Amino acid sequence: MATVDVNIRIDFETDYNELVLDVGKVTLGEKNRNSMKDKQRKKRQKEAVSRAMCALLNSGGGVIKAEIENTEYKYNEDGIGEDLEISFSDMLPRVLNYLDFMQNANTFLIFVKSWSLDSSGQQIVTLRTNLYSKNTTSTIVMDGTHALAFLQEKKTGSRLFSTPKTNAMKVPTDVHEESSVVDSPSEFFSKTKLTYRSKVNFSESTFVATKLVPDRDEFGEKEKSKREDVLEFMKEEVPQYVSAFANTDGGYLFFGIHSKTKEIIGFEGQPWYLSEIEKTIRELPVHHFCKEKKTINYSCKLIEVHDEERHRGYVCALHVDRFCCAVFVEEPDSWHVKGNHVMRFTMEEWIKRMVDGEAG
Incomplete structure (x- = not known):
């Protein structure tokens, strides 16, 4: 049975024409993320953003919307945070070609472009294969x-x-x-x-x-x-x-x-x-x-x-x-948007997409 990520919701009230995934509050910036005392919270935030990005890359693109938790944050000066950047680059070799970033007051937006088959032959973006x-x-x-x-x-x-x-x-x-x-x-x-x-x-x-x-x-x-x-x-x-x-x-x-x-x-x-x-x-x-x-x-x-x-x-x-x-150690860590939810691919769905290029 497929797993639903309840921490990511689809924003139906957005002004954007694209699919918008709301990941809630996120601390941003290298210094601020490094100083977070609640390591589990830091991990959950990274998981939510990474899963949303993975889901959009596998579902035709869209926008990730986050509420900036640290009010003094300035994107142009503080960056995003090394742990988040590493999680992005681990998905695809040239992932930045598919991403644009923008701060709008206390909202941070990541615009995710549509992704398709790359030179490696991979048909699907995966956070962790668990093989x-x-x-x-x-x-x-x-x-x-x-x-x-x-x-x-x-x-x-x-x-x-x-x-x-x-x-x-x-x-x-x-x-x-x-x-x-x-x-x-x-x-x-x-x-x-x-x-x-x-x-x-x-x-x-x-x-x-x-x-x-x-x-x-x-x-x-x-x-x-x-x-x-x-x-x-x-x-x-x-x-x-x-x-x-x-x-x-x-x-x-x-x-x-x-x-x-x-x-x-x-x-x-x-x-x-x-x-x-x-x-x-x-x-x-x-x-x-x-x-x-x-x-x-x-x-x-x-x-x-x-x-x-x-x-x-x-x-x-x-x-x-x-x-x-x-x-496998567990089901592959790979996500997509299905209906009104961000869902994890089942092992069978993931293998069909990986090997046969078929939608699960």
């Missing part, structure tokens, strides 16, 4: 150009952007005992018990990611106040890694390993954390071009960590296979 991929040690959200190429590849069944598979992706079934050094991520995944502060012999790569959790500092020592954040941290991190591994060539994610020292640290947790993480994975949106319509293929486990005296916690180990089609 991830893995590039060596980096987990990156695809930009519109990358997403278009990826989706076209998936639709045609080609492997233009694939990465060679490695032997490390195979999970052996006969390795279960402890050792002071673990040679491969697949061997590590097969463990049933780990030694505290022992080291792994593999590094982060296209196929492997390791992370400490918030109950430990950079040296692996406990931070008492952070224990309750462990599960939420993992639930926030898992979607982007599942999307990235599934959209590339699969891989492993380990929570509780120090990425720099390669030491096994673990974290304090409960066995039921596993069901919460698996629920998060099952809820990720997927799009199929194929007929099989398979679900995300993954394995997730908690491995006990011990020292000579006691149980020290767990490592959470996640193995994700390459997915047949596309795995």
